Amino acid sequence: MTSIWKSFRSLYFATLLMLIGSGLLSTYLGLRLAADKVDTAWIGALMAANYLGLVLGGKVGHRLIARVGHMRAFVSSSGVVGAAVLGHGLIDWLPAWLLLRALVGLGMMCQYMVIESWLNEQAQASQRGRVFSGYMIACYLGLMLGQLTLVLHPALGLELLMLVALCFTLCLVPVAMTRRSHPAPMQPVALEPMFFIRRVPQSLTTILVSGLAIGSFYGLAPLHASLMGLSTLQVGLFMASCILAGLLVQWPLGWLSDRYDRGALIRNCAVLLTLASLPLAILTELPLELLFPLGFVFCLLQFSLYPLAVAFSNDYVEAEHRVSLTAMLLVTFGIGACLGPLSAGLLMRELGPNMLYAFVSFCAFILIFRVRPDTIKNMQPVENAPLQHVVVPDNMTSSPLSAALDPRVEERTVHEQMQRANPAPEAGDQSAP
Template sequence: MRQIWKSFRALYFASLMMLIGSGLLSTYLALRLAADQVDGLWVGALMAANYVGLALGGKIGHRLIGRVGHIRAYATCAGIVGAAVLGHGLINYLPAWIFLRMIVGLGMMCQYMVIESWLNEQASPKQRGLVFSGYMIASYMGLVLGQLILVIHPQLGLELLMLVAMCFTLCLVPVAMTRSIHPAPMRPAPLEPLFFMRRVPQSLTTVLSAGLIIGSFYGLAPLYAAQQGLSTEHVGLFMACCIGAGLLVQGPLGKLSDRYDRAWLIRGVAGLLVLAALPLAIFPNVPMEVLFAVGFVASLLQFSLYPLAVAFSNDHVEGERRVSLTAMLLMTYGVGASIGPLVSGVLMKQFGSNMLYAFVCVTALVLVLRIRPKAVTNLHQVEDAPLHHIAMPDSMSSSPLVVALDPRVDEQVVQDQMQTATEPAAPPEHEPEVEGEAPERVVPSGEGVVRPVAVVDEAVSAEPQAARPDAAHDASRDVGVDRPL
């Protein structure tokens, strides 16, 4: 592990600086608006704009990298993000803040894509697991350290915005100092929404719910804590405690995920989240000790949903489709994370701050009702499933390219998939839709029983489409650099 950190320390440092700046900016803006007595709707709108920017950045980033190359695209976006951060200090007009927040999200997604493609290029197949873990740790540590800055500097002045801009400037240094030449441009992975909605609907439901919950948490938890009477220092500690829970839970979660059925785990985690968040949802005000304890436990559970859904979906999707799957999962997560802060912000404005955790409870309860482990037939389960659980980086700090670092995915398959923009695959005519009514016919469940195909979940298939012949070329130049940093 020491050799991994030494080899990739420049890219890990860039990721760390980016996430310190991003985590500090989110909490600072929420506390700044809370101090100015601005209602939660605007705070939620700011976080929603950030996720809209992240979603748009996935498309724009590919085009920008294709036009000017990885290094110039990264430098351009780092400069734009730094300028947008400082723009919050020059303008007090809230609609302008929403636009600037969207620009920050858009630029950061392009930066994620560059860093992840570089990590993928430099990591040998035997190193991928450790490289992936290092990237996850750097992501979570950056978010935690960003919150702890508020403990050291609780004043909500322009100095914090300058510090955020400084972080985005420093994250530019390791990439700008590289002597490597520009790699060939990337091509975006194809999206196949209809295929994945039929093949892995329960996973997509879980990811959407995780987006609703975690998007609301990042956007409105600082406001909630401030309205509970916590000082700026304690708000920073509360956010660091909750985000740190997301990192701590990944190890035990991986062991449970590899040992027990993942559909039952998702349902169980969602049920426990309802119970864990219920005290904060019922009581308008709670003691600080209770707030920290319950918030920590609720965060352990809410940050478990996304990685469980990713592992569950990968068990039922072929290797050549996993880059597209990751893009679909992140798009679904982004939709939820854009809607969640708006809805919970309206609820907090109308009914009080405890509506944040009431929203979490309701969303988790819906997930409990929607997940049907007995409907999973395992008809299209991949060989060696369940695949080894990999702790995913926080969904707010990764791009569709992060799947290339996943050691469960064959390297050449990933490269070929990232090179080939294929047409969406249409489902076979004889396959019924999962959610609609269809004639019953029985299929083997893989567990010794038979069930009607009308209730098959994670199991309706379509034949993998063939790559276009004209897209076959050397893929090794598309996802990295010719020489290490």
């Protein structure tokens, strides 16, 4: 792992800085609007706009990289994100904040695509799993450090927005200083939605529920904690502990996933998540000694759904479709992450802040009846299934290009898809880069 870190430290460090900024921005905006007594529906809408931008960025990023190259795409995206972050401090009109949040999400997805293009092309086949693990650790560590920033600076002034913009500015430095060659541009892969709806409907449902839950949590959990009486410092610690739970569960989850039926694991996880959400949904007052462990257990289960669904879907999809599968899963997650904060925000406005966890409990309850043993038995796994479980980021901190880092995807298959998506220009074609 040391050699992997040395080889890709500049890209990992850029990812770390980006996620510090992103994690801090989401929590800061939630707490800032809560302090200003803004309607919870607006807070949910801001998180929904961020995920909408991430989904749209998957399409825009391919075109931008193909047009101007990886380095220019990364620089321009960082500039847009930094300007949008500072725009939150210059404009108080909430509809404008929706546009700014969408721009942040769009720009960040373009940045993810640049970094993952580099990782994909430079990683050897035998290194892909470890390279992706390092990338995932950088993502989670960045999100946690973003929350812990509130511990060091609990005041909700404009200084935090400046710090977020500083992170997105500094992430340019390691990418600009890398001595690695630029990867070749990639064209968008086909989503093939009907193919995957017929082939892996349970996985797509699980991904959708995961998006509903995680999108709502990141957008509204800081607000819920604040309304429960926690200070800004305590909210930062609470969110950091929850994200830590998401990181710690990944490796034992992989061990279980490789030894037990994944459909049954998803269903059991949904049952436990339904039950774990109930104390948070029912109890209107919780001491810190109870809120922190309940939130930790809640996130252990919540952050298990996405990687289990990814592994489960790969068992039923051939290697040549797995890059398209990743794109489809991310779009499905993004749809859920857009709808979740909006729905939960409206429920919190009408029925109280605890409706955040009641909403997650309801979503998990539906999943119990959607992933059933009788429907799984009718599905036909691919040859050599079940495949090895691979730890993956469980929110929109990756792009469709991350599939090429998955060691379950054959290197030859990825190369062939890249060639089909980006054919060599004919002689005399002046449009070639």
